[in-house]
Amino acid sequence: MTYNLDQKTIIVTGANSGIGKAAAAQLVKCGATVVMACRSAERGAQALEEVRKSANSEKVELMLVDMALQASVRQFVEQFKQRHDRLDVLIHNAANFDHGLKKSTLTADGVEMVFATNHVNIFLMTHLLLGLLKKSAPSRIITVASKGLITYPFLDIEFDNLNGERKFNTQHAYYHSKLAQVMFTYDLAERLKGSGVTVNCLRVTNVAIPDERMTHLPSWQRKIYNLKRGMSITPERQAETYVYLAGDPGVEDVTGGYWDENNQQVRSNRNSYNRETWKRLWDESERLAGIPKGSFLTL
Numbered sequence: 022m023t024y025n026l027d028q029k030t031i032i033v034t035g036a037n038s039g040i041g042k043a044a045a046a047q048l049v050k051c052g053a054t055v056v057m058a059c060r061s062a063e064r065g066a067q068a069l070e071e072v073r074k075s076a077n078s079e080k081v082e083l084m085l086v087d088m089a090l091q092a093s094v095r096q097f098v099e100q101f102k103q104r105h106d107r108l109d110v111l112i113h114n115a116a117n118f119d120h121g122l123k124k125s126t127l128t129a130d131g132v133e134m135v136f137a138t139n140h141v142n143i144f145l146m147t148h149l150l151l152g153l154l155k156k157s158a159p160s161r162i163i164t165v166a167s168k169g170l171i172t173y174p175f176l177d178i179e180f181d182n183l184n185g186e187r188k189f190n191t192q193h194a195y196y197h198s199k200l201a202q203v204m205f206t207y208d209l210a211e212r213l214k215g216s217g218v219t220v221n222c223l224r225v226t227n228v229a230i231p232d233e234r235m236t237h238l239p240s241w242q243r244k245i246y247n248l249k250r251g252m253s254i255t256p257e258r259q260a261e262t263y264v265y266l267a268g269d270p271g272v273e274d275v276t277g278g279y280w281d282e283n284n285q286q287v288r289s290n291r292n293s294y295n296r297e298t299w300k301r302l303w304d305e306s307e308r309l310a311g312i313p314k315g316s317f318l319t320l
């Protein structure tokens with residue numbers, strides 16, 4: 022599967038490992054200019070080198086962002102706009118699923134860490150880049166959820182628990198934040214109809230996590246991941262759907278979709294289609310992201 026993305030500029034967050042790194046390499050091979058948005062200068066530089074080598078191209082650069090912090094997201098966007106005058110595809114791949122978090126931990130912005138990284142600051146980054154995406158239209162926003170949401174069929178947005186104040190464990194917080202991403206995708210897709218900017222959400226299946234990403238985990242958890250590995254697909258295989266949604270001409274006008282690893286549209290959790298929840302989540306996300314009420318679409 023290859024496309025001519027010569028004229029396209031693409032941001033991939035969390036591109037220093039796993040699926041994000043594999044997607045960055047495949048997109049560069051298609052000719053795109055790719056910005057790898059990573060939080061660690063060291064891990065980012067190493068991944069940049071690997072992507073350059075594997076794609077045999079210099080059309081890739083590293084920019085630093087910590088998706089847990091609103092100030093960092095704002096600074097990243099400022100720097101990106103200074104260096105680039107267009108943005109064709111924004112891929113929100115980075116996510117926190119840190120099993121080391123034993124209780125709700127607030128970021129410097131006062132938002133629970135997992136919800137901040139996996140939803141609120143993605144909402145903020147989208148807002149800050151929307152003007153450029155509109156200017157570059159037809160353009161695409163891709164969000165990333167998880168097939169594991171299937172195991173939470175009754176999950177809904179917990180407006181009394183956005184900061185984990187009522188209950189917290191990483192797994193619950195992670196799926197809650199991913200459900201928020203699905204709803205944000207559907208809502209934003211509707212709000213952007215006619216703008217030339219599409220929004221689609223990709224449902225990542227069970228993808229092998231490399232050994233070096235598991236060193237901080239207790240041995241029982243590493244064993245579970247190792248067992249799961251037998252049933253996993255590779256990051257490279259899953260990244261093909263990122264590339265499909267970023268580059269396939271057949272999906273240029275398709276918006277508000279939820280996609281599996283075979284590039285097929287699938288249904289998401291029942292509660293994710295509730296428009297009243299979309300609206301309430303949107304208002305809460307604006308508040309938590311420090312965006313003046315009702316001004317998300319105005320940039």
Ligand SMILES: NC(=O)c1ccc[n+]([C@@H]2O[C@H](COP(=O)([O-])OP(=O)(O)OC[C@H]3O[C@@H](n4cnc5c(N)ncnc54)[C@H](OP(=O)(O)O)[C@@H]3O)[C@@H](O)[C@H]2O)c1
Pocket residue numbers: 034035036037038039040041058059060061064086087088089090113114115116117118138165166167168169225226227228229230234256
């Ligand atoms: N692997 C699976 O089975 C699976 C299943 C369902 C969904 N997913 C989703 O697939 C996407 C990619 O995951 P993966 O499997 O490729 O895992 P991964 O290799 O651990 O990649 C996650 C990336 O997110 C980055 N990240 C985490 N917190 C960040 C922050 N605050 N600021 C900037 N970057 C941050 C990590 O950077 P650091 O190196 O700095 O930590 C890393 O580059 C995620 O959205 C994940 O939720 C994965």
